Amino acid sequence: MAKDIMQKIMVSKESDFSEWFTQLMQKAELADIRYNIKGFPVYLPWAVKSIKKITNMWETELENTGHEPLLMPVLIPESNFTREAEHIDGFTPEVFWVTGAGDKTFDEKLALRPTSETALYDMYGKWINSYNDLPFKRYQTCSVYRYETKMTRPFLRTRELYWSEAHNVFATREDSLNQVKQDMEITHKLLYKKLSLPHIFFERPQWDKFAGAESTFAADVLLPSGKVLQLPSTHLIGKKFSEAFNVKFKDKDESEKLGWITCYGPCHSRNYGALITFHGDDTGLKLPWDIAPLQIIIIPIYFKNKFDIVDSRVELIKNQLEKLNYSVKIDDRKEFSPGYKYNHWELKGVPIRIEVGPRDVENNQIIIFRRDISEKNTVSMNDLIPHINSIKETFTQNMISQADEVFDKTVIDVQNKNDIKKNIDDGKMIRTSFCSIDMDGAECAGVIEKETKAEVRGVWFNKNEEVFCNCIVCGKPAKHVVYIAKSH
RNA sequence: GGGGCUAUAGUGUAGCUUGGUCCAUCAUGUGUGGUUUGGGACCAUACGACCCCGGUUCAAAUCCGGGUAGCCCCA
Numbered sequence: 001m002a003k004d005i006m007q008k009i010m011v012s013k014e015s016d017f018s019e020w021f022t023q024l025m026q027k028a029e030l031a032d033i034r035y036n037i038k039g040f041p042v043y044l045p046w047a048v049k050s051i052k053k054i055t056n057m058w059e060t061e062l063e064n065t066g067h068e069p070l071l072m073p074v075l076i077p078e079s080n081f082t083r084e085a086e087h088i089d090g091f092t093p094e095v096f097w098v099t100g101a102g103d104k105t106f107d108e109k110l111a112l113r114p115t116s117e118t119a120l121y122d123m124y125g126k127w128i129n130s131y132n133d134l135p136f137k138r139y140q141t142c143s144v145y146r147y148e149t150k151m152t153r154p155f156l157r158t159r160e161l162y163w164s165e166a167h168n169v170f171a172t173r174e175d176s177l178n179q180v181k182q183d184m185e186i187t188h189k190l191l192y193k194k195l196s197l198p199h200i201f202f203e204r205p206q207w208d209k210f211a212g213a214e215s216t217f218a219a220d221v222l223l224p225s226g227k228v229l230q231l232p233s234t235h236l237i238g239k240k241f242s243e244a245f246n247v248k249f250k251d252k253d254e255s256e257k258l259g260w261i262t263c264y265g266p267c268h269s270r271n272y273g274a275l276i277t278f279h280g281d282d283t284g285l286k287l288p289w290d291i292a293p294l295q296i297i298i299i300p301i302y303f304k305n306k307f308d309i310v311d312s313r314v315e316l317i318k319n320q321l322e323k324l325n326y327s328v329k330i331d332d333r334k335e336f337s338p339g340y341k342y343n344h345w346e347l348k349g350v351p352i353r354i355e356v357g358p359r360d361v362e363n364n365q366i367i368i369f370r371r372d373i374s375e376k377n378t379v380s381m382n383d384l385i386p387h388i389n390s391i392k393e394t395f396t397q398n399m400i401s402q403a404d405e406v407f408d409k410t411v412i413d414v415q416n417k418n419d420i421k422k423n424i425d426d427g428k429m430i431r432t433s434f435c436s437i438d439m440d441g442a443e444c445a446g447v448i449e450k451e452t453k454a455e456v457r458g459v460w461f462n463k464n465e466e467v468f469c470n471c472i473v474c475g476k477p478a479k480h481v482v483y484i485a486k487s488h
Numbered sequence: 489g490g491g492g493c494u495a496u497a498g499u500g501u502a503g504c505u506u507g508g509u510c511c512a513u514c515a516u517g518u519g520u521g522g523u524u525u526g527g528g529a530c531c532a533u534a535c536g537a538c539c540c541c542g543g544u545u546c547a548a549a550u551c552c553g554g555g556u557a558g559c560c561c562c563a
Contacts, residue, residue, distance in 0.1 A: 005528050006499060006516045018559080026499075036539095036557065149489075151559080301526050339527035357526055367526085453563090 008343065012282050017225050021153065021277065028285050028347050030276070031154035039152035039159030046348060047155075047272065049293035051162065055141060055268045057194060057290075058164050061186045067137040067166050072119045074142070075110040080118040084244040087117065090211020094147040096159075112145040117212070117237075117263065120167050121245035128259060131171050131251050135179075136259075139166035141268075155273025156229065156488060163267040169247060169259035176236060176260035180217060183234035183264040184461070187219050190266075191231060195275045196288050196399035197221050198407040199231060200483065202458030205437040205445060214238030217461055220485070221274050222410050226427025227486040228457060229274050237261035276349075278406075279399060285349025286371055288396045296321060296328045296388070297345045301338050301357030313361045317354060321388065346371060351395055352388065372398045411483070415469045420484065421452045429485040430454070433478035435471035444473035454486045 007027055013020040025031045030047040043051070063069070075098060082088050096112040099105060113119060120138070128136055141164040148159050166183070170176040184201050191197050199219040209216035210233070218233035242248065242258035251257050279286040289295065298318060300310045314330050321328045331341050338355070345353055355367035368387060369376045372395055379387045412428045414420060423430055435441050437459055445456040459465075465481035472478075 008528075010500095022559085033558075038557070299526095303525070334525085337525050337527085337529055339525090339529085341528085343528050355526075359526075 005343075007347070009282055009284060009347075013224065013280065020280075020282075024276065024280055024284065025154055028349070030285075033154060037159075039148055039157075041152075041154040041158060043154075043269070046293060050287065050291050051268050051272050053291055053293075054190075054195070054271055055162075055164065057190050058186070058266050058268065059139075059141060061190060062139045062164065062166055065137075065182055065186065066135070067139040067168070069140065070138050071140050071142065072113075072116050072123075074113055076113050076116075076119045078109050078111060080122050081111050083118065084212050084241055086240070087212035091115070094149075096145050096147055113142075114146045115144055115265070116140070116142075116165055117167065117241060118245075121241050121247055121261070124167075124169060124259075125246040125248075128169060128247055128249055131249050134169060134171045134249060134259065135175060136169040137166065138168070139164055153273075155269050156277065158269070161267050162269040163265055166264040168262045169242075170262070171249065171251065171257070171260070173238075173260050176262045179262045180234050180236055180264075181462075183232070183262070184217065184219075186264075187232045187234075187266065191219060191221075191271065192400065194288060194290050194396070195271060196396055196403050197231070197271075197274055197278060198400075198403050200457075201461045202483065203437070203461045204458045205441060205456055205482075206439050207442045207445065208455070208458070210235045210237075212237065212240055214240075218458075220457055220483075220487075221278065222407060222429050222485065223274065223277055223488065224406070225277075225488075226410070226424075227488045228429065229270075229277075229488045231271055231274055232264065232266035234264040235262060237263060278403060280349075283343075283374070284347030286399065287349040287351065288399055289351055289392060290396065292349060292351050293327075294329055294348075294350050295326050295392075296352045296354060297341075297350045298328065298330045298354045298356065299338055299341050299345075300330065300332055301355060301360075302334070303358055306358045309361050310356060310358060314354075314356050317356065317366070317384065320385065324385070324389075326388070326392075342369075352391060370395070372402075413468070415472065417472050420448065420454070420472070424452045424454045424484070424486060429457075429483055431481060431483055432472045433467040433469045434480050434482040435474055435476050436479050437482065444471060447473050448484060452484075454484050457483045457485055457487070 009020060009023045009027060011019045011023065025033065028046065029044045031044060032042040035042050091114050095114050098110040098112060124136065128134070143160050143162050145160055148157055150157065152158055168179050170179065187201070191199055199221045201217055201219050204216040204218055213235040215236040216233060217235070219231045220228040221231055222228050239258040239260060241261055247259040247261065248256050249259060275291065276285055298314050300314045302310060311332070318328050318330055331345070342353065349371060351371050353369040355369070360366055364381045365378055366381060366384065367376060368379050370391055410427065410429050411431055412423055414423060414430045414432045420430060434456065435444055449455055459480045459482055467478040467481055470476060470478055
């Protein structure tokens, strides 16, 4: 039996999540945290390949829904940044500033963008003149920089974020609200159907919205740690920025009006982090079919003097699968034993492994292992293609079902304030009735936060859930059903 | 924002309490040669480290101060 192997994850995810995550980073070769600036990890090829796939999915969806790509400069003059008062209040504590070049100090310091509203909308003001220009939909994929003060962790909380941000202008509030809904549809289609991440789209309470927005809607995923992680968010920006940046258009009736703005920011590196955190296990990564850098790994089992028959068989299999556009690789390294390779590729989260040895060649069969349920089967060569096809069809759906099961178990209805802390400490997300998510509810939310360290995440958008008790904190009649959880 | 802990080859570690025995232990890794291969193979041999700056001392991996980075806890 295996002795302690350095390449293996040596703790269980359940008992020590933090250490598990750290070891996964290193052993699956996802990120190297040794770069010597706090909060700036190096992302390694295996992770980057998946992040690129994720990025492509989002870019494709954005372009299919009428967004055009552009690239904005990374620097924003301080004078742009300060034009919208709420925005600067919200972001200033975490802005990196460029104050000079060489030995020259700039007259006006430049912000390393923490998000691009104040760069884009300055240009939008110049570009948009007429209702004929609307809707105006643009996006860019780039890095943004935020000086996080909490503990940083690769993918999940870093000071550099790799994301796409879409910024749109509409003639009416209704149009902009429809855009927010479309952003949610895109999120569901990709986050749930492709990344296998169940989530809830919340309308955030007023005290927790994006700085300068009218309303914020954000997808929360409940991670196995019992804490939620905010994934893509979309904002009904309203007209404040239009006013600050002069984003006006002449309407049909010849009057000048302010544009209604929305923005949407899926963070690809963070989505990847949520994915590996949610689905990884003590063996390593588990990657959905469309995210895996490699879908099928073939391991030839060599025996003395029997290299040739095994080699020609695995080549044949590879060619057949590649014709069907599967991404396939043969691990024919001679210096490692089969067992080593099994563990290696399971750690990397490759969905399917095919094993072929001399015995299999003789019997015209292969061994197929699937990572989603860790099951190994012997399959006749004649059934190879149909068998692989059927795994492909069910693989991601299987991961979704596994995730749904976890998710359903973690949401619990609570009516009594005393039950909040116990359930939060137990890693649950709480569903309850609450007085208000406008500013007048902030006090009750503060009480919850103080007593349990959990936050009121918001109201399930568009679900119109019926309240089932008075406000759990103040006992006044409740206006909303809200969800409460600790956050990452 | 406040507090605590840690830093030794690519990785994980021993040594630190009580400075000298340390041109630094063990494993893994990497290179070379050979034997192997159905769930982390084996033999031989080579390579590779005391986080940075300063201080105390005859002498510092070890003690002290500062920096940087990582981890943990609390707000």
